[in-house]
Amino acid sequence: MKAQSLVSGFCSNPTTPSIPNTKKTFFQAPTPPSSAYFSQSRKWVSFKIQHSAPKRVWYNKQNGVEEVKDGTSHGNDLENRVRRKKLAVFVSGGGSNFRSIHEASLGGSVHGDIVVLVTNKRGCGGSVYARDNGIPVVLFPKTKDEPDGLAPNDLVAELRKFEVDFVLLAGYLKLIPVELIRAYPRSILNIHPSLLPAFGGKGYYGMKVHKAVIASGARYSGPTIHFVDEHYDTGRILAQSVVPVLAKDTAEELAARVLQEEHRLYVEVTKAVCEERIIWREDGVPLIQNKENPSEYR
16 A cells, blocks of 8 residues: 655645755654754745634435444644644554544544544444444445445545545555545555565555565664555655564564554654644655754654
């Protein structure tokens, strides 16, 4: 699938800010030192996404959309008056990253709400969790096994109905249609269980990634969060976090350690996205603005 500690965010049809090219490589260890940040001049333009006021409206089951009768509304905006963002999460399995982000949202640390879950498997663990928590479930794509699934253009229309700002892929194993990528430029993120560009691309997913890492003799692995383009795992990298590969690791042991770091990293990146702290360098590299010191980026 196309998809490390903080990252960037954009909504549909954004005005793209930029800052000077600093020619640095960015990745973060699990406990980043202060040197993980570097100073930049303030040659950038922040942007605000303009949308209509949030509406707490849920949709009836139609064309693959399941009914949800009520939802949870949150209180005040952040002190800087950034509008609370609406998120769509895509899953194919248990959805542990989805759960981590949802729990952070409910706890108030993420300035956004998951308003819809998209899945290709109506019975997967992520779908069950969504229904149990009052989150609408949309099926995509339409297949022989899921005849109620949506077509690509219908999926885009459905996300528009929910006024989705950002799409977060969290273990979704189907190809993202070009219609969605074009409808949400620089607004779709994916998490991959290796340090891209290593061990990425078509066929590298799940346990296959961890087995390949161990077989290669690599001493480090870890999750990457990147923007999604029309190819597998080739979009611009937003964040990474390093996990050591131990001498006697099995693929399962490494996978468990990387997954734990995924949960932390994806929440941190989602925070930055919802707080509009993503800045694009002149050469197209996305950076995360330091919340405490806006003149610093990572």
